[in-house]
Amino acid sequence: MHNPDFVPATIGGGLLPSTSNASIGVFRSLHVHFSSKQLPPQERRLGELFKEKIAAKEFFYGIELTARSYGKQQRVLDYDSFGTLLPLFTSLVWLGLDYANVANVTAVDAVGMGRRLQSRVVVMPHFTCYRADSKRLDDFLSLNFANVLALRGDQVDAQQQFQHAKELVEYMRGKRGDTISIGVGGYPEGHPESKSMEEDMKFLKEKVDAGADFIITQICFSPESILQFVQRCRDNDINVPIIIGIIVPDSMRSLHFVLNIVKAVISEEQLSKYKELKDSPEAFKTYAVENARRTVQMVLDSDANVYGFQFFTMNRFENVKLVVQQILDQNFINVS
Numbered sequence: 001m002h003n004p005d006f007v008p009a010t011i012g013g014g015l016l017p018s019t020s021n022a023s024i025g026v027f028r029s030l031h032v033h034f035s036s037k038q039l040p041p042q043e044r045r046l047g048e049l050f051k052e053k054i055a056a057k058e059f060f061y062g063i064e065l066t067a068r069s070y071g072k073q074q075r076v077l078d079y080d081s082f083g084t085l086l087p088l089f090t091s092l093v094w095l096g097l098d099y100a101n102v103a104n105v106t107a108v109d110a111v112g113m114g115r116r117l118q119s120r121v122v123v124m125p126h127f128t129c130y131r132a133d134s135k136r137l138d139d140f141l142s143l144n145f146a147n148v149l150a151l152r153g154d155q156v157d158a159q160q161q162f163q164h165a166k167e168l169v170e171y172m173r174g175k176r177g178d179t180i181s182i183g184v185g186g187y188p189e190g191h192p193e194s195k196s197m198e199e200d201m202k203f204l205k206e207k208v209d210a211g212a213d214f215i216i217t218q219i220c221f222s223p224e225s226i227l228q229f230v231q232r233c234r235d236n237d238i239n240v241p242i243i244i245g246i247i248v249p250d251s252m253r254s255l256h257f258v259l260n261i262v263k264a265v266i267s268e269e270q271l272s273k274y275k276e277l278k279d280s281p282e283a284f285k286t287y288a289v290e291n292a293r294r295t296v297q298m299v300l301d302s303d304a305n306v307y308g309f310q311f312f313t314m315n316r317f318e319n320v321k322l323v324v325q326q327i328l329d330q331n332f333i334n335v336s
Helices: 046-055 109-117 134-141 165-179 197-209 223-235 252-262 268-276 281-301 318-330
Strands: 008-011 015-017 027-029 031-033 060-065 068-070 076-078 089-092 123-128 147-151 181-186 214-217 242-246 308-312
Touching: 031 109, 046 181, 046 214, 046 308, 089 109, 109 123, 123 134, 134 165, 147 165, 165 181, 165 197, 181 197, 197 223, 214 223, 223 242, 223 281, 242 281, 252 268, 268 281, 281 318
Parallel strands: 031 076, 060 089, 060 308, 089 123, 123 147, 147 181, 181 214, 214 242, 242 308
Antiparallel strands: 008 015, 027 068
């Protein structure tokens, strides 16, 4: 996900901004404050970290953000403010339309942020197919990130070398072997372009069989649909870790942004309640946090053997912290 302070163009490993309008093309870099508890990670590959957490039946989460913040307010990522349980990983959106025009991959701001963060944080940059070729991907892989989320993205150029995420996964695995953990996207309610859930599951299995280590799901407002998706994966012999994508909207504007771009399904009951609370920021926040907490808790309470979540923050972190703290309190999780 990306930031709703500008007009979006599409989605592809995050929402892509339209930069045709100068007033919305202006952005600020995201400021980062590390926590004193953040030491250089001994194991950086998320595939291995996820397996350890799942074996221990231990709740964990990551945050997705962008290197850019739009709007007037300066956004700050203060890891200390997340409290006793810090994010296990930080996921960095790839802005395909913009980044395709940056010739040197090291000049991509998400790459620059990832390189700055990785001394203290487990990072997972995204990489999309849009206008990428093997040289571009080789340049990215040579930076030796331990993790990547491989995505097709909504934007597709008929001439681009990689047409599907599976092709990215195959290439990355062939080049880097076991030195990199590769994630792919999953769609609990089906990809918008898939003809059926069966077809969608077939494509997901192809990505995993090509070498993906884990799946991160797209936004889904229904815990029941999430659990059904996990079961379908297991029934189709897709046994890699599944990380559940969660969003905690902080306004009606950000909720509309998500619904319009991601095409996520939301119940009429939830949507009506959000509309009712749109002019009461605190009540809106309370309701959004409760919905996210309920989804996380239902997954944890199930027999799905899923303990990991990724919060799509849109560079807004306060509601995420509230959800995490409530989960810790409800489950009597004591983090030393």
